[in-house]
Amino acid sequence: MMTDTRSLNVNILPCPTWNKLSVNRATVDISSFSKEKEKPQFTLNNLGPVRRTKIRAVEAEKYADSLSDGIRREAYIAGKRAIYQEQHFQTGLGRELTDFLLENVDEAEIYTVPEAAEVYAPVILKWEFGKTGHSASMQVIHALKDSHSTFLIFTKSEKEASGELMMETKVILEEGATVNLIKVNLLGDGITVLNDTGALLRDNATFNFTQMVLGGNKNYVGCFADQCGDNTIFNINAGYLVNKDHLLDINYHGAMRGKNSDAKIFVKGSLSDSARKVFRGTIDFRKGSKGSKGDEQEDVLLLTPGVINKTVPVILTEEEDVDGRHGATVGNLLPDMLYYLGTRGIDSKAAEMLITRGRLLSIANTIPDDETVNFINLFIREAFEVNECF
Template sequence: MSTQLSTPVNRQTVSALSKSKGEPAWLEESRIKGAELAETLEWPTPEKVRISRWNLAAIGNHKSQSAITSVSELPGSIGELVAGAQAGLVVQRNSTSVLQQLSAELAAKGVIFTDLETAAREHGSLVQQYLYSVVPQDENKLTALQSAIWNGGVFLYVPKNVEVELPLQALFFSEDAGATFAPRVLVVADSHSRVTYVDNVVSAYGESAESIAKQSIIEVIVKPGAHVRYATVHHMSANVIDLTIRRAVVENDGNIEWVIGDLHDGHTLSDTQSLLKGNGSNSDAKVISIGTNSQQMSLTTGAVHFGRNTESNMVTRAVMKDSATAIINGITKIEKGATKSNGVQQEKVLMLSPKARGDANPILLIDEDDVKAGHAASVGQVNPEQVYYLMSRGISKKDAERLIIHGFLAPVVSEIPIDAVREQLQRLLERKLEG
């Protein structure tokens, strides 16, 4: 089934789509609200990147897919990305979730891991309590529109005191450039729980595929004493505009870890933020990116300290080739009353071409005296002295430069929590660096 969803969306189109899916009334109403807000709000305006020039209206049409029983029914190279998933797996293909798996042991402990559409029907009160609570619908045109058209997605709920030892995985896969691709992820980790979640966002289009704007929003709620590690790798085709907002609210003594591989081939807006609401809460964010050809990228990582004794650490590493451009922002904000807090950030850009551009912008906004905050930022080329040293040890210039680049990116690559995903990330790095 294909349902028209061309921009601008309106009350009638999203209502019809919601009814066709059998969604609860509250969700239909929230989609309608998002569509109406999208008509009046403006697109976000990231620093020095005019995303309004991108083809943001190319959101495609909703297209249903048939369910599958195993990853073996996916194209070989795609299925291999999640072949080792043991604890749980959710697969979205184009506009539809086609596979949901969760181990019997975790289900017995009360863990919920399924697509967000199913969760809205089967766990409505829980989803309704948290959906849009971290990223409001009315923030801008992107948040409003995504709340109207999101599809598939993931809902993960971990009950109090439950520790999930093995990573839960998701695969968001698009192969039809005419299909709306807008997954939404909602993670709720209850008090003193622990979980690692990993997703791959991937596409497989022909060379002549039309442009499509992929919108995704991630909301993470970390309750007191809980620990969430969220790892994601984006590697889509150049015809995809990747618009992604990630945000976490962290309560007392909670921890959020972000590990992000932005290895997308097209234009990118990536905004990751931790709101440290609770005393003693912590955030650690590591981001890696490689820009090639004429890519335009806006990569923002932020932490807002509200609670006392909160800590944030942000590390971004970007490598720019050809005529790619990247604006990399690190924003640490310490609010009044967040005493004894500590915010540290690093943004480093390695330039491999005289036509490439990378701006590293560390920003500290401090409204409290009794705190610590620091930043480091650098933009430069491969150090010729390092190359010379390695060549003096019998290593070719090409291999020496490759070793230096991999060492530059290692602080993020080493943090990927699944061996297969880490190996996949290494392959993607090689592909993008070799061109």
């Protein structure tokens, strides 16, 4: 049986904080990860004109690297010693996960979207776990010039399932390409998830990334976008629901290097019980990003005492003609609102569910797959143990 006693450092901020809140990085214990566990069932639907190539993982890595000119390594960021890891094609979780996957994944897939193709029905990659499972996968999505495509990566399991899921998705968007990448996690209470994304955007490319993290025991998710081209757009819409003693650790980063680019990171979610959450969001105006705009917003709903909510919304600016902003709001359900709903026969548990569902469905409803949206709806209701009339 293969086990690993190592831990991985992931989701590393580009510049150090005081670290009084221990948010400079996350450390993942991977000693219980085992390839011997059952493999989840994988299905692929709606491939359409998209070409799928299976290739050795190391070759896929070289392929992605060959398309990236790499972000220059900086000794200092914000005048401080940079702490992020050097990684040619940068991703949110970072190099240590990539290295680990390269050791543990035999085959990766390259999905090539043909030039000028318009693929509106989502290509659906689904992993379904049984009671236990181990999944490690790497994908490269290469969207050629002026193509338009949507990919939905859906992971689900039984409620009590355990195991681990590790995934790295690299997206290369050639000039004028648009990719909508949707990642949905409806996994069980015993699954540890490391779900990583990296994107490279050439001129006029648009990358819309939607992430729903509703299940899993410990979730480490990240996305890094290298906006190396001019007039690029990078949008993140993320929603989460973290309850029980679960952990969610997020690192989203938009690095604008080309002119007139746009990065938006919008995150909203609910925390309850003794849940813990860390959100790191970085809007990064690099040299050359004149005329660019960045915005990051997080809206957190705290449903019970005992939660730990950490937020680090960073803006780095080394260019003058830019417009960057961030905002964060942390609050709870107002007593007036609960009272009002109570007078309509809706108890506090149902009220919490309704408010949370409303927030999360505002993101989920943009997913162009009804079955997935229904699963999300059901998952939220079950999480609150609220009866079907809601």
